[in-house]
Amino acid sequence: MTDTRPIPTFDDEPASAGRKLCIICSKGSLDMAYPGLILANAALGEGIETHLFFTFWGYEIINKKTMAKLQFSPVGNPASHMPTAVSGLPGMQSMATRMMKAQIEALDVPAVPEFLDMIKDAGGHLWACRMSADMMKLTQDDLYERIDGVIGATEFIEISAGAQTLFV
Amino acid sequence: MTDTRPIPTFDDEPASAGRKLCIICSKGSLDMAYPGLILANAALGEGIETHLFFTFWGYEIINKKTMAKLQFSPVGNPASHMPTAVSGLPGMQSMATRMMKAQIEALDVPAVPEFLDMIKDAGGHLWACRMSADMMKLTQDDLYERIDGVIGATEFIEISAGAQTLFV
Amino acid sequence: MTDTRPIPTFDDEPASAGRKLCIICSKGSLDMAYPGLILANAALGEGIETHLFFTFWGYEIINKKTMAKLQFSPVGNPASHMPTAVSGLPGMQSMATRMMKAQIEALDVPAVPEFLDMIKDAGGHLWACRMSADMMKLTQDDLYERIDGVIGATEFIEISAGAQTLFV
Numbered sequence: 421m422t423d424t425r426p427i428p429t430f431d432d433e434p435a436s437a438g439r440k441l442c443i444i445c446s447k448g449s450l451d452m453a454y455p456g457l458i459l460a461n462a463a464l465g466e467g468i469e470t471h472l473f474f475t476f477w478g479y480e481i482i483n484k485k486t487m488a489k490l491q492f493s494p495v496g497n498p499a500s501h502m503p504t505a506v507s508g509l510p511g512m513q514s515m516a517t518r519m520m521k522a523q524i525e526a527l528d529v530p531a532v533p534e535f536l537d538m539i540k541d542a543g544g545h546l547w548a549c550r551m552s553a554d555m556m557k558l559t560q561d562d563l564y565e566r567i568d569g570v571i572g573a574t575e576f577i578e579i580s581a582g583a584q585t586l587f588v
Numbered sequence: 589m590t591d592t593r594p595i596p597t598f599d600d601e602p603a604s605a606g607r608k609l610c611i612i613c614s615k616g617s618l619d620m621a622y623p624g625l626i627l628a629n630a631a632l633g634e635g636i637e638t639h640l641f642f643t644f645w646g647y648e649i650i651n652k653k654t655m656a657k658l659q660f661s662p663v664g665n666p667a668s669h670m671p672t673a674v675s676g677l678p679g680m681q682s683m684a685t686r687m688m689k690a691q692i693e694a695l696d697v698p699a700v701p702e703f704l705d706m707i708k709d710a711g712g713h714l715w716a717c718r719m720s721a722d723m724m725k726l727t728q729d730d731l732y733e734r735i736d737g738v739i740g741a742t743e744f745i746e747i748s749a750g751a752q753t754l755f756v
Numbered sequence: 757m758t759d760t761r762p763i764p765t766f767d768d769e770p771a772s773a774g775r776k777l778c779i780i781c782s783k784g785s786l787d788m789a790y791p792g793l794i795l796a797n798a799a800l801g802e803g804i805e806t807h808l809f810f811t812f813w814g815y816e817i818i819n820k821k822t823m824a825k826l827q828f829s830p831v832g833n834p835a836s837h838m839p840t841a842v843s844g845l846p847g848m849q850s851m852a853t854r855m856m857k858a859q860i861e862a863l864d865v866p867a868v869p870e871f872l873d874m875i876k877d878a879g880g881h882l883w884a885c886r887m888s889a890d891m892m893k894l895t896q897d898d899l900y901e902r903i904d905g906v907i908g909a910t911e912f913i914e915i916s917a918g919a920q921t922l923f924v
Contacts, residue, residue: 441913444754448665448667449665449666451812455782455811455923458887462908462909462912462913463913465913466910466913475623476619476623477619477667480667490666493664493665493666493672495663495672496831497784497813498784498785498827498829498849499813499816499822503849504848504849505844505845508673510673512672517666523891527890529887551626554695555692574630574633574634576627576630577609577630577633577634578634580752584916584919584920585754586780586921586922586923587755587923588782612791612795612922614924615835616833617834617835618834644787644790644791645787645833645835659834661833661840663832663840676840676844677841678839678841681839719794719863723863740798741795741797744795744798745801745804749772749775751920753920755791755922755923
């Protein structure tokens with residue numbers, strides 16, 4: 421049998437050839453949704469194969485009912501520089517969320533649903549955790565429609581073979 | 589000198605050959621204890637060498653006094669969809685914890701101590717952070733008895749050579 | 757052309773040759789600032805190329821105004837074993853912070869600014885996230901003076917090629 425494949429010219433090979441990034445998104449707050457999306461977007465721009473795996477609270481990011489309404493809570497986060505007596509007041513979470521959304525928008529960073537569209541358009545893969553779906557009694561119909569699939573932890577382990585992995 | 593080793597037959601080699609996963613468990617809440625355990629279990633099922641390193645709040649998972657009583661707090665977690673005025677009320681953490689434990693049990697996911705047994709039975713390695721032990725004035729006697737050892741950050745860095753690493 | 761380089765003696769090669777560690781520091785609380793610093797320090801001690809990327813709340817660690825005053829909040833952290841009715845009281849965050857700082861000092865672990873100095877002295881690299889700077893309207897003048905640079909997510913993805921990566 422003759423190998424008829426062209427001789428590879430490694431000079432043309434991008435630095436990212438074969439590089440893979442897998443990000444586990446486990447948080448459901450506005451401030452912790454963005455790091456995974458921003459890193460995925462940057463990786464895709466570099467031609468890196470990119471997978472996002474949404475699990476536990478991260479389901480908020482892909483649940484149709486919640487994905488456009490993620491909230492930021494300053495409670496228990498000393499970096500917000502707001503005492504609990506204030507941050508715990510009724511209405512404070514909505515106000516802090518509105519302020520953060522305005523800051524994000526001012527930087528021309530898209531809202532979460534548009535960001536997911538952008539990641540899919542760039543060739544990114546979005547996976548939902550089956551156990552989380554079972555726990556919350558959700559099906560794929562409840563989720564952002566461009567999810568690649570609902571998979572178990574074992575399938576995620578297989579997908580992430582050879583990848584750089586991040587747990588957000 | 590003649591190499592007398594058998595010629596390797598790569599066809600028999602599992603995809604996971606030489607693959608290693610190291611998970612740093614730094615959180616002590618019920619909801620953030622499970623992701624590390626579930627991923628470790630899935631990796632072991634795929635024949636991947638797996639190490640868990642418990643540090644800081646993650647000690648709750650291996651401390652005999654706390655490991656069966658991990659709590660979930662909805663406070664400061666907007667994904668819990670509970671206003672702080674409610675989630676901060678006395679008794680609310682216990683109630684939220686009971687509900688989450690019931691959901692986990694309904695999925696046939698074992699409680700934390702049994703999960704650690706399962707990981708050890710499958711060949712997983714459990715390491716406790718020495719600095720955290722010193723900080724909390726705990727010794728190996730205070731910890732789950734099947735811990736492989738209490739080690740420093742340097743030893744963890746050595747163990748994790750060539751591994752995929754996650755910080756939970 | 758003759759290759760005049762000395763013949764490499766692989767016996768002298770450290771186990772860490774070519775190993776790289778990149779840690780994303782995204783949290784701004786005292787308890788979550790230390791894991792990244794401690795792991796970076798341990799990796800540098802093993803001769804591993806080490807990069808820290810400060811983003812979102814992680815800016816607290818490199819902001820001159822806040823880096824010496826990181827706080828720990830027991831609110832919403834069940835591992836602190838303090839009911840919200842207590843942990844949310846005025847003055848409780850300062851008290852919990854003072855206690856944790858004393859515990860850290862008792863272990864001869866340096867305060868955050870000294871820890872950054874130590875990491876720089878050992879050859880570590882510190883990067884600040886451009887988007888976070890823009891969001892908080894900060895410039896490099898506002899930051900710890902030994903920061904290597906303010907870079908975008910794309911540059912971080914390039915720096916982290918071939919690295920083990922952690923998201924703290």
